[in-house]
Amino acid sequence: MSTVISVRIKREIKEELERQGIDIDAEVRKLLEELYLKVKAKEYVKKWIEELNEVKPSDEGFSVSSVREDRESH
Template identity: 45%
Template sequence: MSVVIGVRIPKKLKEELEQLGIDYAREIREYLQRRVKEEKAKKLAEALDKLIEQTIEKDYSTSWIREERESRS
């Protein structure tokens, strides 16, 4: 299923697109699809960075606590 999105552009730009044979509807669709893909990848990378950071902090805390306990023995 698809929906229609309206975009206002200068008349001169539309004329130039048509003169050059550029399928602007396809160009806009492809651009929006690419942007969605980029944003999803960015959010995934941020989530992975956060997970890695938490894991590193947890591992550091665990090893630090272990060292402290062993030094007291």
């Protein structure tokens, strides 16, 4: 599903862009889609940070003992 938006710009800008062969509709659509992706990425990062802040840190020395245990099991 899609929706329509309209934007007003100076006539001279529109005419120059068209004269240069630029597809204004496609460029605006591309810009808005990229902006959407950035906003969604920012939301996901914020959510991940919040979730990571709730994770209890490992006990000191856990990684050392875990690696040692793994090595010795082979």
